[in-house]
Structure formats: C-alpha cells, structure tokens
Amino acid sequence: MHCERSMDFTINCDLGEGFGRYRVADDAEIMPLIDLANIACGFHASDPIIMSDTARLAAAAGKRAGAHPSLPDLQGFGRREMMLTRYEVSCAVRYQIGAIKAFLDAENIPLSHVKPHGALYGMAARDENIANAICDGAEGFDVPILGLAGTAHEHVYTKRGFDFVAEFYADLDYDDAGMIVIGRRPQTRAATAAADRVVQALCHGVTLSANGLSIPVRATSVCVHSDSGNALELIRAIRNVLSTLGAIQ
Amino acid sequence: MHCERSMDFTINCDLGEGFGRYRVADDAEIMPLIDLANIACGFHASDPIIMSDTARLAAAAGKRAGAHPSLPDLQGFGRREMMLTRYEVSCAVRYQIGAIKAFLDAENIPLSHVKPHGALYGMAARDENIANAICDGAEGFDVPILGLAGTAHEHVYTKRGFDFVAEFYADLDYDDAGMIVIGRRPQTRAATAAADRVVQALCHGVTLSANGLSIPVRATSVCVHSDSGNALELIRAIRNVLSTLGAIQ
C-alpha cells in the first residue's frame, strides 16, 4: 500500500460524551491516540464536570481541542432532528462554544476548531440555513469548522470565511451520493477493514457506498465516534496504518 | 436628606431571567435604568436565545454586563439549596461564565463582573468552601465578584485576589445578624419606602432588620430582582433619590 496524497492527515474523535453518572468511552485511553478532540458541550452529552475533565485530558496529552455543539437533546444524544430557527441554532452553538472555551482557557490551551454533532451536522450538510446558523454562532472564535466536502458544510463555511476541514467517517455508512447515513449509533466495524477503508478514502479519494458503489470522497481528517463500541481498537488500527504510510504524524 | 458617603453608587439587577416561552420582567424597560446587568446563564433561568437578546440589550444601552451563574435548578429558579461538591460548583460556574461571555463577545462588550444567584449566593455567604468554588470557576476571567460585606463572600473573594463589590438588597429582608433572607421570591415593597431604605443603607450604613433592629450595613451597589413584581417602579424610585443626592451617575 502507498498513499497518493502527501498530506498529514489527522484523526478526530468525539470525546467527553458521558453525562453525570454515565460514560460511553474510556476517554483517557483514546485521547493520546488522536489529533483533534471534539469535546461535547452539555447539549447532547456531557456536563460541566466532564467538560473540565476532558479539557484537562486534552491539555495533558498536548492535543488540539475543539467544540462539539449539538441540538439541545440529551435524551436523544443529539441524533434526532429538531426544527429550530436559524437564530435558535446560532445561539445554541455560541452558548456551547463559549462554555467549552472557558474550560480550555483554564487549561491554557486554545479552542482549536468547531465540529457540529449528530443531527445538527446532518442538517447543516443539506440545509444552507442551518450551516449559516453554525457560522453565526462560531463567528468571532476564528477557528476552522469540520464537515463533509461537497455539501452545504463546505460551501457555506468557506463562503462565510471559515477554514474548512473535510473529514471521512470510519464508522458510518455512505449512500451513493456520498452522504453519510446518520443513525442513532455509529457502526461497530472490524478494525482492519475500517483502517483499509480509511486509507482508500484519505489516500486514494474513494470509498464504497452501502450499496457497494465506488464513490469519490475528499478528506484530510478521519472521524471516529467514541461510542462506536470498539473505538479504541479502530483508532489504533487507523493510526497504525496511516503511520506506516507516513501519512500522519 | 443627604448622603454621608461620596461614592458613586450603582444599581445592579438580575436580568434575562425568562426561559423559552416564559418571561418574568420587561428587561427592555429595566435595562436603561440600571448600571450593572447580572445576566442569567441558563441554569436557574434563561436559554441561549434570551442570553443573546439580553447581551444585545445591555450593549445597546451601554451598560456593564456580568454573569449570573446558579446551581443547576431551572424548576426551582436556583432558589433551592443543593449539596454539590466544590468541584461541581466550580465547573458549573465556569461553564456559565463562558457561555454568557460568548454572547458579550458577539456584542463587543466585556464581561464586567460575576454575581452568583439565589441559593448559590446564600450558600457562598456562609460556607467558605462554596465561596472558594465560585473563585475557582471565575479564575482567569479577571472581573470583580458581587456579594455581601462581612460574610464569606468578602473574606474569600478578597483573599483569593478578586475585587469585591458589596451590595445591599432593596427587596429582601435582613435578619438581625445582617444576613439576607433568601426565599423563593423577593419582596414586593412600596417603591418610596424601598428607596428610603436604600438611602439609609448606602448613604448612612444602616438598615432595619425584619425584627425592627437597626443594624450596620456596608454597600456600594444596590440590587433589585427583576422578578419582584414591581421592579421597574422600585428601580425608578431608587435611581431618582440617589440622583437627587448626587450619589449615582
């Protein structure tokens, strides 16, 4: 195997997604293996304690830490669409970015990026109004936004002057149009197969849709959900293969 | 009447205390009449929309805007004590300050101060552990904290290096020890009587306890709750009498 593209790819992961008494992943194990931590902000998961702990983990591991804002739906883990106005979405996003930034400030690390979560992410991919709402909420923080290439994410974020980071999902299915299928839970995939899939996507710009169709993809970061069931194993496999190819630091 | 003290006093008011469909006060009417707006942050009242609107009101009126963090108790309006650890309180406070600061940033006005709300305020007045938790959460924001003179508020905040602003409550009863009585709702007082009471307290350093005892008080700011029932009338009367005495700008 080789990598056609010479970029330094990154692994990004949604972290700090417990709540109160609950945990969905071993964040302390995952943190050292990733590059960008998308930290939940209390709307789909997390609470002030977990946000503080997760900011501390990121700082201790020297990782880039970003905001992972969501629709306000703790019970649905932010994976159920809600019909909010642009102003409602923008205020929810700003609130969450401000909250996580306060914990990053306490750890003396900067806010690195913004990555919308779940249903909000999916809605913004296809609806410019929602993508604009995210920009409204992120304005002034001066950080890149992560999203899907070729969707309203890229179109709106770049038009609004934000840096855009295109990502590939290691643990979600793609439809024939190149859109991810956002369900209630990420896929639990075999680690080796997932790592191969990531190399195909990042290095060669192609992936297989759920229907088996070969479709073009464009991404410089790969996302793994911490609640996928085997996130740790997946991340290790991906990091390992990308390292071997010299395509990740 | 005259004022023994030559300070410029201020009026501070808890604002933005509606939630979703609900409102408790006409913030747009109150804002121009006060000096410091203590803006609710979503834990005892408010939501991202209302926070955005209230920050905008403060900016438009050229007022100083601070954070009004609370225990997480929307149903109890933050007026029921909860047994939280120091770390839980500090994280809750930091989360809320960060959230409101994001909306102030959007309006290009600085965070002016922090004033804990309701039960959190009362607990911090008598428990150094809670007062320290508030400092932990406010650390790094470099703004004064409002509180009661002669209590753990003043003692801890100043010891921790925060500027301390002592305040007097126009719409709460005081006990014989000079402590305010925090109930579920502020008093609805006759405006003239309340204004006289404020002059006695701010200008002459004395007030009557609920038992009719004359007790010393020390304050440079007067607080009015926006949900007191006649807040607007109270604030007008207080501002009027302090202006006449040349004791407020």
Added chain:
Amino acid sequence: MHCERSMDFTINCDLGEGFGRYRVADDAEIMPLIDLANIACGFHASDPIIMSDTARLAAAAGKRAGAHPSLPDLQGFGRREMMLTRYEVSCAVRYQIGAIKAFLDAENIPLSHVKPHGALYGMAARDENIANAICDGAEGFDVPILGLAGTAHEHVYTKRGFDFVAEFYADLDYDDAGMIVIGRRPQTRAATAAADRVVQALCHGVTLSANGLSIPVRATSVCVHSDSGNALELIRAIRNVLSTLGAIQ
C-alpha cells in the same frame, strides 16, 4: 344568529402551562369558564407542583380534566417538531398520561380525555405513524382523543377504536386545506370576532382561511390556548355567544 346544529358544544383549554417560577395564564380565572381542561404534563410546560395545583383547580370547579402530552421540549414549549420514532412518541405519551392521572386520582376525578400538544398534534394530523404512536401510548386509558376532523387524527384514532372529539381553534389560522397553522404562539384575536368565528365554525360548519377562502370545518369542541394573550376575554365571549344560542351548557 342561530345554530344549525343542536349539539352541546364544549370549550377546551390548555391549562397548567407554567413551569417552576413561571406562569403564562391565570388558570384559576379560566377554569370555571371552560368545560375540558387539557392539563400540561411536564414535557412542554408544567412540573409536578403545577400539575397537582391544576388537578385541584379542575376538581374544585367540577370540570373534566384530560392529559395534554407533548414532545420533550420545555425550551420550545413543545412547538418545535422533533423526529422521534413511533416507540419514542408512544412511551413519552404514556409517561405523561400516567403522571397526570396520578394527580387526578388524588383529587378523585377521572381522566377525561387526551389531547396531544403543539408540534406533536400537528405531526399526528398529517402522519399516521405519529397518530398511531399516540394511540399506543393512550391505549388502556379508555378515553377519547381530541383532534382535527378529516386528518390522520380522526382516521387513525377511530380506526384504533378511540372515541374522537373534533375541535375548532378559535385562536389559530387555517390554511385553504383546512389545516391549522401551528406557530410558536397562538393569535391574539379580538374577542368578538373570535366568538363570531366560533359560531360560524361550530354552528354552520364553515370558516375563513388565512387567505380569505371559505372552507368547511366540522367540530363539537372549541379550543382556546391559555397563552394567547387574551384567553380569558376570548373564552368569556365564546361562552357568552354559545350560551345565548343554547349551544353550550
């Protein structure tokens, strides 16, 4: 004026829609003037205290009291659509009916009916899946369900063996297809005009759409929202004109 139909019409009203410190209506004033109280259950408004108080009000006034279940969206007052599964909706509905029934039991009055609230109501009108979810949640309680004639409400509820009560909205606009327009807030209408509109609808089976088109409607109950701004006045006017016509008890 006369009434072509000889039925005893009823007035139903959404009540108990405060939350914690907040109130949207004077329920004690409204209760004696209506026939059916649709009591909020804590998901779009209300809390256990208010539910207890409202059940007591209904019992004291000798009124029929029903459940007014909603999507779980306190911030949005249940007026924002959320994409829930049939099972999620049915469980949310059952939870809320059980909760309010416990307070009615305490007052020794039966559960009288179920009326879904806001966005849930609107979704059920056009989506049989959601209408079925409401039936799943209401099954076993053996009470009628209120809704809109000629929509999935009537079709599904009757097919599932529930009694169906068709209602007309005094404070909402209708589109040309006879569907109500559910916004964030009900209309504040002039009371006399609203009462005339109700007579036209209930007695003569016709109303004007927002476009001015005359459209057929069929209803035996009229709904007024308690948060409409002038609910009390509206209800008085409606009750008065229906009484004059001998069309209400």
Added chain:
Amino acid sequence: MHCERSMDFTINCDLGEGFGRYRVADDAEIMPLIDLANIACGFHASDPIIMSDTARLAAAAGKRAGAHPSLPDLQGFGRREMMLTRYEVSCAVRYQIGAIKAFLDAENIPLSHVKPHGALYGMAARDENIANAICDGAEGFDVPILGLAGTAHEHVYTKRGFDFVAEFYADLDYDDAGMIVIGRRPQTRAATAAADRVVQALCHGVTLSANGLSIPVRATSVCVHSDSGNALELIRAIRNVLSTLGAIQ
C-alpha cells in the same frame, strides 16, 4: 451456616437506571435473579423508553415491579441532597409513581411497592417531614414502602398506614448508629464477603459498621444497586447462599 429466622427473604434491585444513550447495568441479566425491581422513573435516571422496556422485562420474568422515585437531579443521579418543601417532594413522588404505573398497566402487572432513591431515601430516613412527603405522594396507590428499620422511614410510613418492608444494603457501608452511608456510588464488594454479610444481617440480625463495630440490623429484603460495578455477581452469590439456607424462594 444456618438461618435463625424462617422468613422468605427477598432481593430488591434498582433497575432501569440508564438514560437515553447510556446504560449502567445489564438489566436483562439481572432481572431473573431478583424478586423486586425498583424501577427508576426519569428523575435521577431513565426515560420513557427505558421505563417501558424495564416494565416489559419485569413482566416477562414474572417479577414484582415498584416505583423508584427520586429528587429531580439527573446530572447527580439523585445522590445530591436538595432542599425541597414537603409539597414539592410529594408532588415529585406522585408524578413518578403515576408515570411508572402507566407502563406497568400496559404490561398487565400491578405496582408492587415504592422505594425512594438515593438522597431522597437518606433524607427521609432522618427527617419526618420528608418521610411524610413520600407518604403524601404514595397515598392512594396502596402499596408497601421499602426503607430502613428504626428510622423515620419505619416510624412515619407505619404511622401513616403503609406496609413497611425493612431492607439491608449489601453494597453500602453502615455507620455505628446503623445508618447507611449514601455516597455518589455504591461499594464494589467481593461477592462472597457481601453474601456472608447479607446472611449475618438477614438471618442473624447483625452487621459490622464501617468502624468494625457489631451493630443490630433488622431486614426482610436485601438491596443491591445495579450500578455497583459487580451487581450481577453479587446478586448471584446472595441468591445462592440464601437458597442454600432455604431462606429465599
């Protein structure tokens, strides 16, 4: 070993304590091994979906199912004390019992008992006002209440005419006065040691306090928390030893 008392003891367990995306125990594994399921009602844990699922599990296993009401504190898992009035507590308890009863009705199994959770349980043990609030909320449901012998639980519940079931905690420490120590999490104890401890308590009426003092206890049911870390193992060991002694069915 033998058992001095000839009663049929029972094992009760707090179940259905996940929330949305989160789980703390494998309820399907635990359910067949216990006698009484204390089902969480959405205030410290659970949601309508999980309550429906848990009621179904209890019905399928032929187990007795009760309400496990809590203070309203999802983030604190109901293990933080809150200063609520008697009326607030009673309404919260009634709301939760009504909600879970609706799911038991759907499964055609009766409400078997009420067992307050966490901080509410601890407060009721020492404060008659809170114990009375629980009775106010449970009144009319005509089921026993579980609690600690010799505390306000027993005193108030029996005085109010409720059947009282005394229980022993397999996974909590006792102080020298015979009161359990309610922390944020139950102990993870070695299963054999815990089972021995249960036999000592139930069969011989004695246990060791955290200080090593031998203290009298009186109980006919043993409680295991499902979130203790090794609940399944603990319950198996306890059931096994009690079965061997002929002291459980």
